[in-house]
Amino acid sequence: MVEGQTVLRAENISKSFGTVKALNNVSFDLRRGEIHGLLGENGAGKTTLCNILYGMVRPDSGKIYLNDVGVRFTSPRDAMAMGIGMVHQEFTLIPNLSVVDNVVLFTENSGLLMNRSEAAERVERYGSEYGLKVNPYVKVSELSAGEKQRLEILKVLMRGARILILDEPTSVLTRIETVELFRALEKMAADGRSVILVTHKMDDVLSSAHRITVLRQGVKVATLENRDVDRSTLARLIVNRDVVFSLEKPVSQAGGPLLQIQDLRYLDTSGVEVLKRVRLEVRAGEVVGICGVAGNGQKELVETVVGVLKPTSGKIFLNGREVSRLPPSRRRELGMAYIPEEFTEGLVPDFKLWENIVLSTPISARLSSRGLLNPLRVRAAVEDLIKTYQIKTSSPDAFTWSLSGGNKQKLLLAREFYQKPTVIVAHNPTKGLDIAATEYVRRALLELRSQGKGVLLVSNDLDEVVEMSDRLMVMHAGRIVGEFSHQSVDLDRVARLMLGAS
Ligand SMILES: Nc1ncnc2c1ncn2[C@@H]1O[C@H](COP(=O)(O)OP(=O)(O)OP(=O)(O)O)[C@@H](O)[C@H]1O
Ligand SMILES: [Mg+2]
Structure with a gap:
């Protein structure tokens, strides 16, 4: 006291x-x-x-x-x-x-x-x-x-x-x-x-x-x-009600590969090799989690996969098709969704809520008739998303900057899920969310998994990655240094690998 x-x-x-x-x-x-x-x-x-x-x-x-x-x-x-x-x-x-x-x-x-x-x-x-x-x-x-x-x-x-x-x-x-x-x-x-x-x-x-x-x-x-x-x-x-802290995760049978990352390398502006021939695969119906001490290449891995950063070498395949050289918007059109690490990325604050939703080309295509956005359909869709994700706002026409932090994150998640992705790359997906919204998002990710989609989950919240992942990868100094199945996760070993033990 x-x-x-x-x-x-x-x-x-x-x-x-x-x-x-x-x-x-x-x-x-x-x-x-x-x-x-x-x-x-x-x-x-x-x-x-x-x-x-x-x-x-x-x-x-x-x-x-x-x-x-x-x-x-x-x-x-x-x-x-x-x-x-x-x-x-x-x-x-x-x-x-x-x-x-x-x-x-x-x-x-x-x-x-x-x-x-x-x-x-x-x-x-x-x-x-x-x-x-x-x-x-x-x-x-x-x-x-x-x-x-x-x-x-x-x-x-x-x-x-x-x-x-x-x-x-x-x-x-x-x-x-x-x-x-x-x-x-x-x-x-x-x-x-x-x-x-x-x-x-x-x-x-x-x-x-x-x-x-x-x-x-x-x-x-x-x-x-x-x-x-x-x-x-x-x-x-x-x-104002009782809360249960548990997540049901039915066993899933992983199918064919949806996201393949082959020998991905990335050198930063000062020539440091931040990604060192990273190889990994996310299969249909699978959550692959990546954990590590911040600054060991996780962000660069995510950003090269979604196309924000250009890899120095290596290849990325989405659903069997090479996307390594495609811009982020093309990867979206081919079924990739992306939840960025920080609040300030991914949304335009001066846009209205609906404008940030139709920023995603697969969504704007779906809500258009003959190449033009259909305002009625946009409004209905965005109102629906506001309800589903319980985004606290006065209207779809509100400016995004007026949302509280967690509600911005919900807006972003609403868009990425509404895109109906084949693969979602989620970096700290529950940051800034309250208990109920966190549960909702974890369920939504598992729902994608049970629909046979792929989830690449990178999170600074170790409990979250461990709980959610079918396979857990540990990243250290730009490399994947360990892999565990959900059943075989050994937290002591994970912690040691995160700190660079071999
Ligand atoms: N400048 C503003 N214009 C309009 N509405 C606003 C503005 N600032 C905050 N609000 C509204 O006031 C309410 C409280 O927002 P606040 O940002 O204080 O919430 P919070 O508790 O910090 O939430 P979070 O956990 O999501 O950060 C929200 O409904 C938000 O949309
Ligand atoms: Mg706040």
Whole structure:
């Protein structure tokens, strides 16, 4: 229990967006030295509350107090000046710039001027102090999701934040990265900083948070001491019903190969061999899972398979046909669907919901008559998808940026499944999803499998890949270093292989 004084307090906050009541009379308080977990279903209002505390969104009513003094933020700049920093659900880094240049850019408009070598020195100093190491000189596009997350936190620390608001920092992290992150958060708390931690992973909060607040449809359900809750109570508070954590997976008989990857090599921009002659096959009716420590070639494997990256050599066959040189859109037309690793990939934020759905050429072809999109059919189809996937939105004409993080992920999944793929390449498919949506998506993937389709599942969530896969591959340093059938998975051995043991 943390008995520290209250550093930040929100009182009776309400906020509506059009007809959506995102927050309804919510009160919240954060203590000095506390890690405070914030939980709730997709669209429950977590990000909105964080954005209000950070001065990014103005509440319709309610008050905010910082150290018992009433404050009114007009922008994040005000909040930052008072020592509040936020790491957003989606990365805000500029991919084509290096780590230091991102830091220089971020701190420039805070009045904290530094040159590149000072920035590099700080990245290293803060990095080693908090165990959040990032190489200052690499390009951000070459960082793993975990490294990007670390960099986002370092940026906020460097600006002197005493209160850190972290919106789903662990959704794309591997177990090891999550543990490292928590160690850093615990150190920050011990230094007297305070942390708001938004997450869908109950184990995360149960292992690290001092107190936990649950939101449901914009209303605060409870704030509890960690020791007073367990997994199932917490789940019931979040969804307001009992939740069973189990996935039925009927035995499947794998058929012929649908996806064949032969001797795939990829050299990155600095000439490093990131993929070293990867060979693998996904057969009909099979889920093939890939696990590994982030940054061992998983992302490049996925991206070369779907056509976002051009392999240096090697071949990819989809349903017997070579697709190695085809652009992503052609691969889609031939039956490949793709769920990218990060939220920011795959959807155009400024597009309306329906526009993002028909972005997929096989879908737009299906909803067209004589080469023209049929608006009525598009509307009916998109309304149907919104219902099926329980996407929380006002209409198919809403802009995609207005969706909550998890609802964006649902939109993307809806499109990829609606495409009726032969093979789906799914990278972290359940990131950002709440418990119910996670279950739904896992079932949908298994449903494709029982229809005789193929699933290539790459996930940073080890439990997820182990549970879902008929065959599990371990990737290390650009190679597949181990293969297990579902029945023969030996977790100790998997862990050792992930770390490079032979
Ligand atoms: N700028 C906006 N315009 C319109 N609606 C919005 C806007 N921001 C949020 N909303 C709506 O407010 C509700 C709460 O969204 P919020 O992002 O706070 O949810 P969340 O709890 O963070 O969900 P998730 O777990 O999916 O990230 C959602 O229905 C969302 O669509
Ligand atoms: Mg959110």
